[in-house]
Amino acid sequence: MTLAITIGILVAGGVYLMLQRGMVRIVLGLLLVGHGANLLLMSSGGVFRRELPLLQFGWGPQTADPLPQAFVLTAIVIAFSIAIYMLTLAASGSDDDTEEAS
Amino acid sequence: MNTALLPLFVAVPLLAAGLLLFVRGPLWLRRALLLGPSAAAMLAGSWLIWLTRDGTVFAHNVGLWQDGIAIPFVADVFSALMLWTTALLALVCSMFAIATGDDRQTYFSPLVLVLTSGVSGALLTGDIFNMFVFIEVMLLPSYGLLAMMGVLGRLKAGRIYVTVNLLTSTIFLAGVALVYAAAGTVHLGELAGAAKESPMVAVGMGVIILALAIKAAVVPIHGWLARTYPFTSPAITALFSGLHTKVAIYAIYRLYALVFDGDAKFLWIGLVAFTLTMAIGVMGAVGEGTTRSILVFHMISQIGYILLGVALFTELGLMAGIFYLIHHMIVKASLFLSTGAIEHTYGTGELDRLGGIAKREPLLGLIFMGAALSLAGLPPFSGFVAKLSLVIAAVDDAQWTVAAVMIAVSLITLMSMLKIWGGVFWGKEPEPEGSDQAPVTAAGNGAVDTLTRPKIKMSLIVPGLILTATTLCIGLGAHVLLELSAQAAANLLDTSTYVEAVLGR
Numbered sequence: 001m002t003l004a005i006t007i008g009i010l011v012a013g014g015v016y017l018m019l020q021r022g023m024v025r026i027v028l029g030l031l032l033v034g035h036g037a038n039l040l041l042m043s044s045g046g047v048f049r050r051e052l053p054l055l056q057f058g059w060g061p062q063t064a065d066p067l068p069q070a071f072v073l074t075a076i077v078i079a080f081s082i083a084i085y086m087l088t089l090a091a092s093g094s095d096d097d098t099e100e101a102s
Numbered sequence: 103m104n105t106a107l108l109p110l111f112v113a114v115p116l117l118a119a120g121l122l123l124f125v126r127g128p129l130w131l132r133r134a135l136l137l138g139p140s141a142a143a144m145l146a147g148s149w150l151i152w153l154t155r156d157g158t159v160f161a162h163n164v165g166l167w168q169d170g171i172a173i174p175f176v177a178d179v180f181s182a183l184m185l186w187t188t189a190l191l192a193l194v195c196s197m198f199a200i201a202t203g204d205d206r207q208t209y210f211s212p213l214v215l216v217l218t219s220g221v222s223g224a225l226l227t228g229d230i231f232n233m234f235v236f237i238e239v240m241l242l243p244s245y246g247l248l249a250m251m252g253v254l255g256r257l258k259a260g261r262i263y264v265t266v267n268l269l270t271s272t273i274f275l276a277g278v279a280l281v282y283a284a285a286g287t288v289h290l291g292e293l294a295g296a297a298k299e300s301p302m303v304a305v306g307m308g309v310i311i312l313a314l315a316i317k318a319a320v321v322p323i324h325g326w327l328a329r330t331y332p333f334t335s336p337a338i339t340a341l342f343s344g345l346h347t348k349v350a351i352y353a354i355y356r357l358y359a360l361v362f363d364g365d366a367k368f369l370w371i372g373l374v375a376f377t378l379t380m381a382i383g384v385m386g387a388v389g390e391g392t393t394r395s396i397l398v399f400h401m402i403s404q405i406g407y408i409l410l411g412v413a414l415f416t417e418l419g420l421m422a423g424i425f426y427l428i429h430h431m432i433v434k435a436s437l438f439l440s441t442g443a444i445e446h447t448y449g450t451g452e453l454d455r456l457g458g459i460a461k462r463e464p465l466l467g468l469i470f471m472g473a474a475l476s477l478a479g480l481p482p483f484s485g486f487v488a489k490l491s492l493v494i495a496a497v498d499d500a501q502w503t504v505a506a507v508m509i510a511v512s513l514i515t516l517m518s519m520l521k522i523w524g525g526v527f528w529g530k531e532p533e534p535e536g537s538d539q540a541p542v543t544a545a546g547n548g549a550v551d552t553l554t555r556p557k558i559k560m561s562l563i564v565p566g567l568i569l570t571a572t573t574l575c576i577g578l579g580a581h582v583l584l585e586l587s588a589q590a591a592a593n594l595l596d597t598s599t600y601v602e603a604v605l606g607r
Contacts, residue, residue, distance in 0.1 A: 040276050
């Protein structure tokens with residue numbers, strides 16, 4: 001439940017930021033939505049399973065599923081690199097990060 | 103065939119890209135490294151088509167890891183056809199980029215190679231999460247290429263492009279999470295038919311298909327395409343048009359056939375969305391004034407046609423759709439390259455500022471006309487076979503409205519091809535312009551004085567010529583590709599060979 005609420009808040013905040021005019025806010029919004037997606041991916045493995053996923057400790061119903069965690073790691077790296085690139089794009093070129101209403 | 107060779111489609115371009123970062127040496131060596139992998143991939147693709155033409159499916163677990171842990175690579179005739187076309191386009195667009203001098207930018211060649219590597223990976227992979235990763239591998243270099251090459255306004259276009267694609271990828275990722283939560287796997291072999299049985303999986307896959315539809319620019323989420331593609335260099339536009347949206351289309355075909363097992367109860371959504379895509383895309387082109395923006399709107403319209411194949415989900419429909427997909431990739435790139443040759447030489451793609459090129463450049467005129475007629479669907483080009491079989495498939499399925507819209511849209515397509523033809527190739531050459539009308543959209547790396555009007559270089563014409571000749575050949579010898587498409591369609595309708603190949607090791 002905590003996770004569901006957190007994902008909801010992250011996505012809501014992200015969508016709000018993405019609807020703003022400035023590029024930097026859009027980047028921040030995308031980051032928030034990205035974290036929401038990552039948490040969703042995390043929870044898809046079942047958050048109640050907390051034991052170490054190492055064969056020497058045995059494999060039971062409480063053993064955590066390592067696959068979604070690997071997915072999340074990959075996704076974080078990709079989102080991170082694109083976020084850096086987007087910030088570069090926001091810094092170069094004309095400045096559309098203004099408060100003025102059009 | 104030794105299936106361990108399949109990952110080479112991904113590895114070779116990546117390796118060449120890495121080498122290109124170190125090789126500062128002679129230009130011919132860099133060019134050989136750019137063209138070599140694509141040429142090799144084309145040969146390998148032909149071989150793969152030959153091996154898979156009877157419906158065989160090859161599967162390989164990368165690194166020989168066991169199922170469920172390994173990255174599965176799967177090739178059937180559909181992916182083989184796509185791989186071949188991808189390689190052809192990469193080769194031809196690279197030739198064009200060499201002719202325009204785009205490749206003199208240090209990072210141009212490595213980025214293009216990484217892009218083709220990502221495309222091949224996305225076409226071959228047999229699990230949804232790796233599809234996400236390979237689509238990212240394909241997109242990351244495109245972000246660079248879009249912002250690096252091209253005309254004024256490319257940074258703004260780059261911002262839109264990256265934002266849309268990152269959001270779409272996030273949606274895709276959320277879909278992967280939902281599918282994993284519902285089915286406990288992302289392996290396509292294990293997911294086969296899962297969405298038909300479990301509504302939960304269907305919801306997750308629905309989210310993934312939505313993300314793919316955004317990437318394919320299906321109406322009503324097509325606006326980003328028209329606002330980004332015209333702003334990079336012509337070679338890159340041609341490459342993007344041939345590869346990016348088409349990977350998404352391929353994935354929609356594959357996933358709908360495999361995971362939904364062609365479930366008939368969702369097909370009406372596709373029929374409505376793709377018919378609208380056809381109609382609205384072509385209408386968007388009416389108001390545009392430059393060659394590339396007209397062509398980009400046509401692309402949206404054609405995407406509707408291609409995807410109708412999967413929305414009909416009959417054997418005939420799938421076959422027509424796959425045939426259309428291959429035909430479209432080639433023809434669209436040809437159009438972008440021939441108008442790109444003009445844009446590069448004359449420094450503008452605006453219809454008002456061009457004219458009379460058919461007289462000056464008869465060969466280029468022929469190339470453009472061939473490709474344009476093929477796009478509109480006139481014999482003897484491949485577009486005729488593609489459209490005809492698609493219309494027959496729609497009529498066969500009693501989708502009269504869809505068939506009628508298809509024919510009407512072809513007519514409008516022909517009209518707006520005539521608009522480019524009339525504006526660029528026929529008519530008078532415009533008067534030399536005064537300095538007060540400084541070229542606004544002049545290509546950054548090829549702007550020339552419109553007064554002098556140089557001849558278009560042969561090396562700029564040849565790439566378009568190759569592609570138009572290909573569409574003519576496909577049109578004249580249509581039965582070869584039709585048979586291959588029919589086999590690909592059969593593989594999509596009966597997924598058991600695919601599933602067996604992926605799981606059976």
